[in-house]
Amino acid sequence: MTIRYGVIGTGALGGFYGGMLARAGKDVHFLFNSDYKHVKKHGLRIDSISGNFHLSQVNAYALSDQMPLCDVLLVCLKTTNNHLLPTLLRPILHANSVVVLIQNGLGLEADLSQQMPYTAIAGGLAFICASKTGPGHITHHDYGKLNIGLHCGNAETILRQVCNDFNEANIPAHFVDDLNQARWQKLVWNIPFNGLTVVMNSATDQLIQQKHSRQLILEMMGEVIHAAHHCGAHIAPHFDQKMIELTENMAPYAPSMKLDYDNQRPMEIHYIYTRPLEIAHKAGFEMKRVVMLEAQLQFLEEKNRNR
């Protein structure tokens, strides 16, 4: 079976992952927002550390109800737009379609499943540095691995084939058995670094070099790991130390939340902070430092909106 892919939200992630699949000859249909006309005329340009390329013929759409029915929907929107998903997805789903939320945070799949209870839903975790550097122009700076796990529905077989397609497209992709564990594990990095780079107005390198902020990051990672265990997700011992070392070896980095804040775009506070706090709270654990960081981010978000 040949999988027909729909990419919902063609920014840095959607453009890169969808573009790589399309270059490898897969059947990919892209939903664009502001870049639609540009891409229709000029195609999609991807500058990647593993080689630059240009797609002159792109199956580009401005509205999802003009798209064909797709087997796999790769959702690459910012989670601040997730309220749009049922409307965007309904016209392109058939009975066996699976929706893959390639987004950060926790609780995304559960929330969508409440709105679309008969749809197979999966999650994707992207380990990648990429950014949109112009209309229809994506720059892939580093990494690229994709982990995919099932949330609900009978879709493991097709998701394994999706991973194969990505591998054929030169993207390391793995099917993970425990999506909950994978999402919590990613939060161990995302929770301290996304928020603190915003609140402290700093890149990752400064935060891990200064002893007080490094200590705070370690304590916050500890809270996330504790919460994960309460929520049935096992995180390996010393995973926090491993994340610190990984960050030390990265170039100074501004996470997506920092870029969103600096460019006065809404921050993904809800799914990276508020929902994980709610879910941990229900499981009986309070991430106290994370509560405080969330409050600080909510304050800055509101200030940013009123600027």
Place this chain on the structure above:
Amino acid sequence: MTIRYGVIGTGALGGFYGGMLARAGKDVHFLFNSDYKHVKKHGLRIDSISGNFHLSQVNAYALSDQMPLCDVLLVCLKTTNNHLLPTLLRPILHANSVVVLIQNGLGLEADLSQQMPYTAIAGGLAFICASKTGPGHITHHDYGKLNIGLHCGNAETILRQVCNDFNEANIPAHFVDDLNQARWQKLVWNIPFNGLTVVMNSATDQLIQQKHSRQLILEMMGEVIHAAHHCGAHIAPHFDQKMIELTENMAPYAPSMKLDYDNQRPMEIHYIYTRPLEIAHKAGFEMKRVVMLEAQLQFLEEKNRNR
């Protein structure tokens, strides 16, 4: 007995309190730093909500060893300079002198007492909005009350006379029986507002209007009140609510730490955060949100120093 006063550190506080005493005919000697020559030539100018005045003849000194022995030393330095105190004070103390630390924070008197074990030491809590608006020029914006309490030594009688002198000089001053309680009570406001105005880059009004930051402030006040109780200082019920209402009725305000940070002067983190945290920790209570705020301030302080 006529008390001879020495004012150590003639900034906003020292200039205002010492200036009011001098205008009322008290015997006041002022130690200046950068403003010495200006004041020697032009005197001290005080613009106060309760009336402007100018002192043309000021007992001004550039070095403390040129000052006469004083009975009461009003220390109005920033606490970031407290390491200078033994050297500054020794030349002007006699056997019955008392040192009054009119400064913010906790543990100041204990630390000085370790260095100068035979000296009577007291603390002063200033409830005032005042700032230095130019060389030898103090502007008094609002309030002014002074609470004085004894830390160690046999000096209650003279401190009560000091309060009388202040009252005669039109400054409401009270002798308080429990300096520890008075210092903790003041921290209930100082700990959330000093730090959060810096970290959130906001004035007090924005912080109490936005629901997440208001909640955070209340939680942090709760931590300080808990810590106070562990340290034997009773804070009245609803004192946190009272502080919020008081702040709501104040004009939008930038606390001293915010002004210090914005002007790249060292922040008084040690005595407003680090020592209270240590003292509460010894008494068996961790102020977790305050720990995090302290770490954030230490990070910003180091960043400010390296700019």
